[in-house]
Amino acid sequence: MNEVTTERFAPTVWIKVRISNGMFNSEKAVYIPLSSGVEISIFADNSILNKKGNDWYLQVTKIKECPDNKLLVLLPTEAFETSSRWAEVNYKAA
Amino acid sequence: MILSNVDILHGLKDGSFSIDPFPGEDPGKPPFNTSSVDLRLGEEILVLEKIDPVQLDLRKPGIAHFLHKNSKHIPITERQPFTLIKGDFVLGTTLERVNFPIHLNGLCYSARIEGKSSIARCGILVHFTAPTIHAGFSGNITLEILNMGALDFLLIPGMFICQLIIEEVKGYPVNTPNQFVGQDNPAGVVK
Numbered sequence: 001m002n003e004v005t006t007e008r009f010a011p012t013v014w015i016k017v018r019i020s021n022g023m024f025n026s027e028k029a030v031y032i033p034l035s036s037g038v039e040i041s042i043f044a045d046n047s048i049l050n051k052k053g054n055d056w057y058l059q060v061t062k063i064k065e066c067p068d069n070k071l072l073v074l075l076p077t078e079a080f081e082t083s084s085r086w087a088e089v090n091y092k093a094a
Numbered sequence: 095m096i097l098s099n100v101d102i103l104h105g106l107k108d109g110s111f112s113i114d115p116f117p118g119e120d121p122g123k124p125p126f127n128t129s130s131v132d133l134r135l136g137e138e139i140l141v142l143e144k145i146d147p148v149q150l151d152l153r154k155p156g157i158a159h160f161l162h163k164n165s166k167h168i169p170i171t172e173r174q175p176f177t178l179i180k181g182d183f184v185l186g187t188t189l190e191r192v193n194f195p196i197h198l199n200g201l202c203y204s205a206r207i208e209g210k211s212s213i214a215r216c217g218i219l220v221h222f223t224a225p226t227i228h229a230g231f232s233g234n235i236t237l238e239i240l241n242m243g244a245l246d247f248l249l250i251p252g253m254f255i256c257q258l259i260i261e262e263v264k265g266y267p268v269n270t271p272n273q274f275v276g277q278d279n280p281a282g283v284v285k
Contacts, residue, residue: 008109010196010230010268020159023140023167024187026234029158041158045191045233061196061230063268074196074230074268080157085228 014050014057015073015089030058032079035070035088040079048076060087097203097260099126105260111203112193113258130257132210133188136234137251139176140185141166175250178218178241186220186249187234188256194229202229202263207237207256217243220256227258229267 018031022043030044048059061074063086071091078085097105099121105111113133117125125132142165150157165185170176178184194203205227209220219240227235237256241247249255 008195008197008199010198021162022158023162023165023185024136024138024234024236026136026187026191029162031156031158039155041156043158043236047191048232061268076231076233080152081155083152085230 011062012059013062013071013073013091014059015071015091017049017056017058019049019056030056032058032075032087032089035068035090038081040081040087042075042077042079044076095262096129097262098129099131102126102131102260105203110197110201111195111205111260112191114191114193115189117190125254127257130208130259132254132257133190133207133235134252135237135249135255136187136189137170138187139168139170139249141168142183142185170249170251172250172252175248178239178247178249180217180241180243180246183238183240184249186237186239186255188237189234189252191232191234192227192258193232194227195232196229196267202267203260204229204263204267205258205260207235208259210254210257213255216245216247217241218247229263 015032019028022028027043027045028049029041030049031039031041033039044058050057060076062071063074064072066072066088069091070088072086072088075085075087079087103121106113106116113131117131145164168176192205194205196202206225207221207227208225213220219242220237222238222240239249
């Protein structure tokens with residue numbers, strides 16, 4: 001997970017996700033595993049998705065580091081399952 | 095506070111937010127209005143297929159995959175537009191991509207999609223109940239298009255379909271800001 005912040009903007013990180021085709025060509029369906037074990041899904045623009053090897057990563061806004069290697073992030077859009085942009089995910093420091 | 099056409103152009107030029115393709119240099123000409131900028135319809139229409147008996151249950155995982163699997167993807171062109179039959183509901187997108195990054199210091203911006211009076215007069219809704227483009231969003235804007243009028247309506251790519259109203263977000267838009275609010279180091283992260 002790499003921070004890609006710039007001086008002006010809030011720090012962003014890339015979190016590991018699963019993907020499948022989106023409804024529109026410009027997007028993909030993205031499945032995000034939460035630290036609770038639940039998986040949530042959103043549609044995200046191709047520009048904020050990145051493939052590294054066989055793995056896909058979603059760019060999200062980093063809000064807060066939590067105990068036990070958890071991270072509170074702000075998703076680019078609401079998840080269907082939670083109707084929320086807030087998500088707590090597991091992470092490993094870069 | 096809603097941004098004027100001049101302030102929208104200023105925000106685009108100083109990188110506070112972006113609209114791609116760039117709408118133009120003259121705020122006194124279309125697609126600018128006095129306090130909004132018009133956006134165009136993209137080249138895809140999504141029709142959610144009616145499958146019985148199915149009830150959407152958002153508590154179940156994989157809703158995004160379900161919606162993809164059960165929707166029909168229809169490319170449209172100027173010569174082959176989409177006929178939106180009265181009473182029908184489809185999804186479209188804006189041709190333009192927008193980006194409203196969250197700023198570390200200073201102002202943030204969010205936006206709202208609104209209809210255009212010319213299209214509204216024909217009974218067409220281009221969004222309903224979810225017009226907000228929050229700070230932190232990046233991408234094309236999905237439009238929920240519904241024909242409530244008496245006549246069928248042609249959806250033509252490139253038509254001015256909606257307007258984007260851009261607003262300042264007062265204060266910092268996260269509720270746990272101690273991680274980076276008010277910091278002026280380049281990374282903005284507590285060491």
